Amino acid sequence: MPIIKSNKLLFNADYVVRYEAGCQARLIEPDNMVSSSMPITKSDRVSILVWNIFKQKRLDCMRLLEEYADNTTLLILQEAQTTPQLLNFIHSHHKIADQVPAYAFKDVYSGVMTIANIAPIKSIGFKEKEPLIRIPKSALVTQYQILDHKRTLLVANIHAVNFSFGLKIYRQQIRILLNQLVSHEGPIILAGDFNSWSRQRLHLLYRLIRKINLKMVNFSSDIRKTFMGRPLDFVFYRDLKIEQAKIVHTNASDHNPILVDFIIS
Template sequence: MRKKTYAVRYSAGQPVERIFSSGIQYPVMQALPEEPLLEKNDVLRVLVWNIYKQQRLHWLSVLQNFGKDAHLVLLQEAQSTPELIRFATANYVATDQVPAVVLPQHPSGVMTQSAAQPLYCCPLREREPLLRLSKSALITVYALQSTQQLMVINIHAINFSIGVEVYGKQLDAIGEQVKRHAGPVVMAGDFNAWSRQRINALYQFASEIALREVRFVDDQRRRTFGRPLDFVFYRGLHVMQSSVLVTQASDHNPLLVEFQLPA
């Protein structure tokens, strides 16, 4: 029997909470949190990084230098070690992780650290057809100062598969919810778009849900077969700045993007 998909929420001073995907549909009417994600006219700062299960040195210093001032930190292959959880709960109001791979000590999966409690949290997981391991994704929604809500998708896409059927299935589960969301959207992560089939499927998917790609002038993103693996897509926002941080603290380089909400 396949295990239920869930997210684990870490908040300072609060017990760890499990949030299950069973029966959850978007949109969901919930009470608004006390604080929105952004102050009025603030720039939305987002860090996106496959952190490689924290297997290399200096990953924490990268987060401390570039993550603590971000409103959102979207990590892939994040292992819920005490050190990472301490950083997350010290700097963010809420941290949600979707365990994809249960390792001997700590599970690994996508993790979204946010400056406000999400209104909505939907964990997703898809099994690799060849390795039988799982990849995870997480959809969260946050209140803004206006009546709008921001949808954020953090994804680690299927890697090893023959063809793109399962790859497309993972994206389609996300697309169903994005199509029902009227506000701004950020979708980012490690898309494993290393083949022409995959990159075509990804761009077609983004086009269907009206998402634009963030471009990087000095593009130092991790590449496989000459194609980048990490992307940031968006709608309903303006890109102010975008950069790639070159580091040896992971096998991927972090992406930093600053967005401005339209007036």
């Protein structure tokens, strides 16, 4: 599964890179919308794993992904790196992965990645530079056909900018992403690492989420990654019902993965 070598990949926020078993990695343009007869799930259930995988630095990271590969509809990952191990995982499980590379080092790209069993009918990528260190964070919106063929499932995956003076850049990144959700008619999942470590960031996030009528997934045992006492990882949704939601304790990353089973309403 070759890796694309292109400056266009790194600096054009409108491009997504797709990795697919048996195919060369390729750039996906934002206006490249395709009709698909293949629904993302053959039932009314959608299961997701949301996880900042810490650049796959820890030994058990790939083992945990293997554990959930076949019983989750979507893997919504942050800090995913296109290492041989992750690319082999995509290939061996016949998955399709869309990534928005935030940056590259030695031809290994890092950024948010959404992995499914089928290709999305549309993918749009976004990047926002960290105000202090100037390394971008990325976000990705993918749309998938669902069983009724009348609507699509929109999935938004974000790794929010981290340390900044004030809320300007943080607000800008969240708003740009949410603008893609406002006009969508159908179920929505918005998930990722929101870096909501301050009271101001958390209040802003909640306010913007309420404006577009998304609900927040809560957990009976909340062991999400926190910083300064506030959770960083969230799942928001619309036009879905929660069947179950839990967090898995692991040492395979500095974040614990979130598992949610939805029913499409």
